[in-house]
Structures are given as C-alpha cells and as structure tokens.
Amino acid sequence: MKLDSMYQEIILDHYRNPHGKGLRDGDAEVHHVNPTCGDEITLRVKLDGAVVEDVSYESQGCSISQASASVLNDLVVGKTVGEAQQVQEAFLELMQSKGQSEGDEEILEDAVAFAGVSKYPARVKCALLGWMAWKDATAKALAGHPEITTD
Amino acid sequence: MTYSHLTGLLDTDAIRKDFPVLSRVLHDGKPLVYLDNAATSQKPRQVLEALNAYYEQHNSNVHRGVHVLAEEATALYEGARDKVAAFINAPSRNEVIFTKNASESLNLVANMLGWADEPYRVDADSEIVITEMEHHSNIVPWQLLAQRTGAKLKWFGLTDEGRLDLSNIDELITEKTKIVSVTLVSNLLGTVNPVETIVRKAQSVGALVAIDASQAAPHAALDVQALEADFVAFTGHKMLAPTGIGVLWGRQELLEDLPPFLGGGEMIETVTMGSSTYAPAPHKFEAGTPPIAQAIGLGAAIDYLSAIGMDKVAAHEHAITAYAIERLAEVPDLRIIGPRTAVDRGAAISFTLGDIHPHDVGQVLDEQGIAVRVGHHCARPVCLRYGIPATTRASFYLYSTPGEVDALIDGLHHVRNFFA
Numbered sequence: 001m002k003l004d005s006m007y008q009e010i011i012l013d014h015y016r017n018p019h020g021k022g023l024r025d026g027d028a029e030v031h032h033v034n035p036t037c038g039d040e041i042t043l044r045v046k047l048d049g050a051v052v053e054d055v056s057y058e059s060q061g062c063s064i065s066q067a068s069a070s071v072l073n074d075l076v077v078g079k080t081v082g083e084a085q086q087v088q089e090a091f092l093e094l095m096q097s098k099g100q101s102e103g104d105e106e107i108l109e110d111a112v113a114f115a116g117v118s119k120y121p122a123r124v125k126c127a128l129l130g131w132m133a134w135k136d137a138t139a140k141a142l143a144g145h146p147e148i149t150t151d
Numbered sequence: 152m153t154y155s156h157l158t159g160l161l162d163t164d165a166i167r168k169d170f171p172v173l174s175r176v177l178h179d180g181k182p183l184v185y186l187d188n189a190a191t192s193q194k195p196r197q198v199l200e201a202l203n204a205y206y207e208q209h210n211s212n213v214h215r216g217v218h219v220l221a222e223e224a225t226a227l228y229e230g231a232r233d234k235v236a237a238f239i240n241a242p243s244r245n246e247v248i249f250t251k252n253a254s255e256s257l258n259l260v261a262n263m264l265g266w267a268d269e270p271y272r273v274d275a276d277s278e279i280v281i282t283e284m285e286h287h288s289n290i291v292p293w294q295l296l297a298q299r300t301g302a303k304l305k306w307f308g309l310t311d312e313g314r315l316d317l318s319n320i321d322e323l324i325t326e327k328t329k330i331v332s333v334t335l336v337s338n339l340l341g342t343v344n345p346v347e348t349i350v351r352k353a354q355s356v357g358a359l360v361a362i363d364a365s366q367a368a369p370h371a372a373l374d375v376q377a378l379e380a381d382f383v384a385f386t387g388h389k390m391l392a393p394t395g396i397g398v399l400w401g402r403q404e405l406l407e408d409l410p411p412f413l414g415g416g417e418m419i420e421t422v423t424m425g426s427s428t429y430a431p432a433p434h435k436f437e438a439g440t441p442p443i444a445q446a447i448g449l450g451a452a453i454d455y456l457s458a459i460g461m462d463k464v465a466a467h468e469h470a471i472t473a474y475a476i477e478r479l480a481e482v483p484d485l486r487i488i489g490p491r492t493a494v495d496r497g498a499a500i501s502f503t504l505g506d507i508h509p510h511d512v513g514q515v516l517d518e519q520g521i522a523v524r525v526g527h528h529c530a531r532p533v534c535l536r537y538g539i540p541a542t543t544r545a546s547f548y549l550y551s552t553p554g555e556v557d558a559l560i561d562g563l564h565h566v567r568n569f570f571a
C-alpha cells in the first residue's frame with residue numbers, strides 16, 4: 001500500500017516519541033511556518049566551537065514535520081557544523097527527488113525513511129520545515145561567531 | 152443502509168451522471184468521494200459543453216467587432232450577465248460586474264472606496280468593520296486599505312459555538328464606520344450569519360455594507376434586494392462554473408458615483424492623451440478583455456442550478472449536513488469546530504480528530520479515495536480563535552450522497568486506527 005511508503009514505522013515512532021523536543025539554551029533562535037498548513041516550529045541551535053552541541057525545538061504540526069524534526073535532532077547533534085550541513089544537503093536532495101532516490105543510508109541513517117514522502121509534493125514542505133529552520137538558525141549562530149570556521 | 156429518514160434529498164443518481172469526474176476511481180479501485188466542495192465544485196457536462204460550443208462556434212472578442220462572431224460572443228457574454236442578474240434578483244443587469252473571482256470583487260470594493268470622493272471615501276478618520284470569521288480575501292484587502300489610508304480596522308469576534316458575537320455591535324459600528332464587510336456563510340465554520348442585523352445597524356449610521364457570498368451563492372437562493380446590502384461578491388468556480396470568473400454586484404447609484412480601479416480597454420467612453428471619460432457601469436469596472444468563455448460557463452452553471460431549483464439544492468444539503476453532524480458524533484475524539492447543529496448552517500463541516508494532525512487525517516482519507524481539505528482554509532484567525540493549528544473540513548454539494556457521509560465516517564475510524 002502506498003500509504004505505508006510515506007508513514008514508515010520509523011517515522012511513526014519518531015512522531016510518537018520525538019527526540020530532543022523542548023526549548024533549551026541556544027546561540028540563535030528562529031521561527032518558521034509552513035503557510036499552506038499552519039505547521040510551525042521554533043528552533044534553537046547551540047554551538048560548542050564548530051560542533052553542534054544542541055538543537056532544541058518547540059513545534060506543532062503533522063506527523064511528518066514532527067518526525068522530521070526529531071530525526072534532525074538525532075542526526076546533527078554532536079557533528080561538526082560542516083558535517084551537519086552535508087547531512088542537511090543530502091536530506092534536501094532526497095526530499096526533492098520526487099520518489100526517484102532512496103537516499104544514502106551512510107549519511108542519512110533513519111532519515112532515509114522519508115524517501116517515500118518525496119513522492120507527495122504537498123508533504124515535502126512538512127518534512128523540510130525543521131531542516132530549513134535549522135539551516136537558518138545555524139547561519140544566524142555562525143554570524144554571531146565569526147571566529148568559527150566550518151570547512 | 153437505507154436513508155428513508157432523510158427528507159429533501161435530490162435524485163443524486165441522475166445528477167451525478169452529469170458530472171464526469173465523479174465516476175473516477177482512485178488508487179486501488181476506490182471510488183472518488185469528493186468532499187472538498189467549499190474549495191471548488193465539480194463541473195457538469197452542460198457547463199463543459201457551453202465552453203466548448205463557445206470556443207468551437209463563436210469565439211471572438213466582445214463589444215468591438217461588427218462581424219457575426221463578435222456579435223454572437225457579445226450576445227453570449229452579455230446574456231450571461233442577464234442570467235446572473237436574474238439569479239441574484241438584481242434590479243438591473245448593469246449592477247452585475249464580472250471579475251475574475253471573489254477576491255478580485257472584494258479588492259475592487261476596497262479600492263473604489265480608497266479612491267472615492269466624499270461621502271464614501273475611506274480616510275484616516277474612517278473605520279472599517281469586518282469579522283473574525285472572514286476568508287483572507289475579505290481581510291487582507293481591508294488591511295491594505297487601512298494601512299494605505301490610516302483608517303482603523305475593527306472586527307466582530309466569535310462565540311464559543313462558532314457564531315458571530317454581536318453583543319458589542321454598537322461599539323463596533325459607529326458614526327465613523329464607512330464600510331462593513333461580512334461573510335454570509337463561513338467557509339471554515341459553516342455558520343450562516345444574521346447579516347440583516349448588521350445591515351440595519353450599518354444603515355442607521357450611514358455605512359456601506361459588502362457581503363461575501365462566496366459560500367452562499369452556490370448553495371441557496373440569493374436575493375440581493377432582500378439582503379439590502381450595497382455590494383455582494385461571489386465566485387463562479389464554487390458554483391459549478393469554471394475558474395476565472397467572479398461577480399461583484401453593486402447598487403447602481405454607487406457604481407455611478409464610485410471611481411474605476413483598473414484602467415484599460417472596454418472601460419472608457421473617450422480617451423485623449425490628457426485624460427479619459429469612463430463608460431457607465433458595469434463596463435467602467437471591467438478593464439480589458441474579460442473572461443468571456445468563463446462568464447458564459449457561469450451562465451450555463453446558473454441554468455443548471457436554476458433548473459433544479461436553489462431551494463431544492465438548499466434542502467438537499469441541509470439533509471446531508473444534518474446526517475453528517477449526527478454521524479460524526481459517533482467518531483471518538485472528534486470535535487466539530489463551528490455550530491454543532493444544522494440550524495443556520497451551511498454544508499461545510501470542520502473538525503479536529505484527537506491530536507491527529509489534519510494533514511495526516513487528510514492523507515489517510517485520500518488513500519481511501521476521500522477528498523477533504525486540511526489546513527486553516529484561508530481563515531487563519533478562526534483557527535487562532537479556537538486555539539487549533541488547523542482543521543479537517545468536509546463540505547458537500549448538490550451531488551453529495553448519504554453514502555459518501557458513511558464513507559467519510561468509515562474513513563475516519565480507519566484514520567484513528569492507523570495512528571493509534
């Protein structure tokens with residue numbers, strides 16, 4: 001059934017038990033909304049030098065956007081900003097693949113479960129909400145710390 | 152299941168044969184259950200045939216040619232205006248302005264008033280009154296007008312039951328009010344508003360009244376004279392017509408006094424390089440080549456609806472809505488956002504389902520062939536008012552059946568199991 005390709009068990013697990021949810025201390029905060037459906041996220045990034053020390057968030061939205069923020073937290077916390085940006089780019093590419101890509105499990109780990117979502121244009125924005133917020137918050141955090149280099 | 156207890160139902164077996172799309176089968180053999188009529192309606196063969204016949208036999212620009220096709224196209228286009236005028240009981244066909252949709256109609260009113268002379272001019276001393284249940288199309292044009300003129304924007308709030316709160320009407324509508332713009336039927340809550348009370352109050356202070364009838368015109372008889380408003384806006388695609396055609400009805404004296412908004416061909420009397428004079432209404436407000444085929448399609452849609460009878464359409468939808476409200480009550484954790492009775496209520500029903508997000512509800516329903524709308528339905532302030540991010544909305548029309556309501560209920564049980 002097509003639906004199971006979108007609602008993979010991993011996605012439903014993250015939706016039911018989101019990782020890292022709640023707002024904690026951060027270097028930068030952003031608020032992103034998905035204007036078509038009203039999904040919202042407030043997300044903070046805390047850096048420790050060039051390492052992503054924490055990604056904390058408060059969000060409201062569908063299972064896809066909630067699960068995606070949880071997976072984001074799993075994947076980027078503890079990585080260097082440069083590594084995390086690569087993961088973000090790989091996820092973006094997967095979501096733009098219109099169902100044509102399975103995603104690189106080496107880089108994306110649990111996030112490959114979102115491959116099925118990329119077939120549903122209306123839901124791609126849901127999956128990307130947290131990731132775009134993270135990208136934006138990270139850019140802001142870096143702007144406040146010109147001494148950090150990410151490559 | 153038998154539905155003998157439902158009275159006033161139309162012969163949907165016959166009606167549905169006129170709508171080719173309704174026989175579509177989706178996914179793995181699931182018949183389409185189209186419950187997104189508040190967003191847009193499906194189109195009957197009769198409308199599609201009118202569009203085809205126009206393009207195949209009569210296509211021409213209107214109002215300027217002397218050849219046969221130009222005369223035929225003009226007669227068809229102006230004939231559609233006559234049909235609209237009769238449909239809404241307008242005193243004169245010249246009060247019917249064709250626009251591209253309800254949004255353009257409402258923007259046109261806001262712009263007329265922004266550029267008008269006294270006594271209609273909206274300026275820094277003026278107040279504009281709307282309601283918290285408006286579609287964004289009846290909020291944003293007024294916000295823009297308020298920002299550009301310095302006028303103050305005020306609005307009626309909502310009761311917990313999903314009705315307009317009229318308790319502070321005397322504070323809202325005052326000597327300073329220039330225009331009150333309200334929806335006749337809410338696209339999110341389904342509420343039918345008591346606009347007579349608002350019109351009477353507005354008249355007593357000399358304010359104009361605009362009515363957004365986008366969710367009313369498709370579903371029940373609309374009589375602009377009985378409404379006693381100054382402007383009435385609606386949109387063709389929600390009433391069996393193609394997209395790209397809307398209507399603004401306005402009282403003749405007003406249309407004579409108010410300035411045009413868009414300039415261009417068709418709307419002028421004479422033009423010199425220094426200045427122009429304008430054609431009388433409605434042409435003054437129809438700059439450029441109009442949506443000719445779309446207007447003709449609207450005329451055909453009106454013929455279709457009128458042949459059935461708007462009172463019968465309303466009775467059918469009332470029965471389906473009452474049945475849907477009754478059956479939705481069986482679904483655990485389902486909360487209707489809006490009136491929980493079929494009294495003074497249109498055929499759009501919004502609800503939340505526990506903490507399952509509407510996006511997920513809609514997706515799982517879609518898998519069963521059921522098309523509903525999810526989100527804030529371009530009425531975000533209503534969601535804020537009720538403290539919810541979004542709703543799922545099922546909305547019915549003249550071809551909706553009790554069997555489709557049953558399919559929705561089964562679908563919602565399935566959604567609950569899926570996310571349990």
Ligand SMILES: Cc1ncc(COP(=O)(O)O)c(C=O)c1O
Pocket residue numbers: 189190252253254255286288289334336337338363365366386529
């Ligand atoms: C109450 C109401 N007003 C205005 C509109 C806007 O109609 P349109 O998008 O055709 O301009 C809609 C339709 O979505 C509506 O439901």
